[in-house]
Amino acid sequence: MSDSNKTDFTNPSTFILLGIPGLEAAHVWISIPFCTVYAIAVLGNFTILFVVKMEQSLHEPMYYFLCMLAVTDLVLTTSTLPKSLSIFWFNSREIHFSACLTQMYFIHCFFEIESGILVAMALDRYVAICDPLRHSTILTNPVVAKIGLAVLLRSCVVILPIPILARQWPYCRTNIIPQPYCGHIAVVNLACADTRVSSYYGLFVLFCVRGLDVIFITVSYTQILRAIFSLPTKDARLKIFGTCSSHLFVILAFYIPGLFYSLTYRFAQNVPRHFQILIASVYLLIPPVLNPVIYGLRTKQIRGRLLRLFTHKGA
Template sequence: MQETPFCLRVGNLLPYSMTDSNTTAFKNPSTFILQGIPGLEAAHIWISIPFCTMYIIAILGNFTILFIVKTEPSLHGPMYYFLCMLAVTDLVLTTSTLPKSLSIFWFNSREINFSACLTQMYFLHCFLEMESGILLAMALDRYVAICNPLRYSALLTNPVVAKIGLAVMLRGCMVILPIPILARQWPYCRSNIIPQPYCGHIAVVNLACADTRTSSYYGLFVLFCVRGLDVILIAVSYTQILRAIFSLPTKDARLKIFGTCSSHLFVILVFYIPGLFSSLMYRFGHNVPAHFHILFANVYLLIPPMLNPIIYGVRIKEIRSRLLQLLTHEGT
């Protein structure tokens, strides 16, 4: 009697036996099941409260930044245009994952179409790379403003800023495109259950019953050669910036100039350090409890979009002043 092949059922798995006749019996599942946070299903409602709160703060904060820059002509400059790009990226980044996660926590809506899963994966990783590119562009802006201030207006004109933004967008779109393409070609005959509340790259690829080293290696290439290159260029920029700051004659001047960079430095650290930790833990942290890693990965996707508008709103005097005017109805 022929053995029963392993098939994917919604929420149900049949026994698997690999035979010559069924090794290619199943290619792409019609539906994946997002498990949420395994082991903490009973606490999903409580977990959703801080998640939803952070999401609302991120949405309101980034829309506020966009509104302030749009309505205040004095803020129509390169630094603020890059800040708007960062705000838009953060809005898409959070919205690509959080609504589905909340639907799992609140309504137990775990199913996601295979194509929708790959689309979510693409948008998630694409906008992570875009955010990295925008942070690099903002570091370039600070480098020119501090190390070559007399040529700032000539170098960073509006067309140049637009070209930088377009280059960042195209790079993110193109470099991530192979990830869902590779993920689509693998045969999925182990399970259709993704042990987290969104379709992350490695979480999906790990379900394939094939040698997926190509996907894994390409993911590492993006992490180290694309985002890693951004980190190196940011470090070079800030090395030159710090040299320029420490060459200033007075302590007050050094503190004033450093204050203009401190907010950007903090945003960089919030984005890169947890992101690197999360990526490496996913690939190599096999002894880390699954629920800890999944919680950390979800919080990582929320913390930068939530904190970025707060940091810039507090640290940048022009934005802070305009926000206070709006809140107290004293603006013109």
């Protein structure tokens, strides 16, 4: 093919985000639940941060990790939803090449941060239940801060090769991304080079990094459940299990949809494209909106502080 018949998009200045191809006519209607869920996620996570800050009894490792989770969810939603809503509402589809790679980095980095925080929360529950007398001496404030820093650094370093590799590829096919945000595979699929390195590295992050997190959480909760079932009375077992149930719900809400989306996007070629993209977009909202709802409803201390806050305001 001659050069005159080939459009060169090598390191294009902009990408074009299509939103949800095939459902363009319904973009305004789709934006309503997206905007509502985004507002709930922002309000809920800020509420968690406010309650933990104001309630001295919540100044302990479990709630410090919960605050880290809330900040992660706020960054994760804010890195994607405003741009998606601008596409749905104003047809503002252009995104600068560097901004696209930055968005990609933030999305994947903060997903890994969330995974790491869930591991830290599992560790906290393990120590609190299996070795309660040493909990306050093992998970001191400096240790919690170091764990948070380690989770942040791990995620930043592990995800850094993803945008670096994406920047190296020549984009000579098109600069149109058929979804409302810059996902890793969606961008790399536009390259006209052998991008197996990027694909393999993405699978490495999915199975080796996040997979190790799942293994650690599984081992922790296996020990926790063994400790719970060894308790002498049913009331004691229910009480201790109640302190872990919120975290278990959050873990399931994060890992199961994520695994489903990642495997569907890579291997389920017969699934309609608009369905894949819709699932991917919804998946970005599931953890940020469910985490504060689950912890708010199922954690007695947070629920009690909110009730006192509203009761005093009403009085």
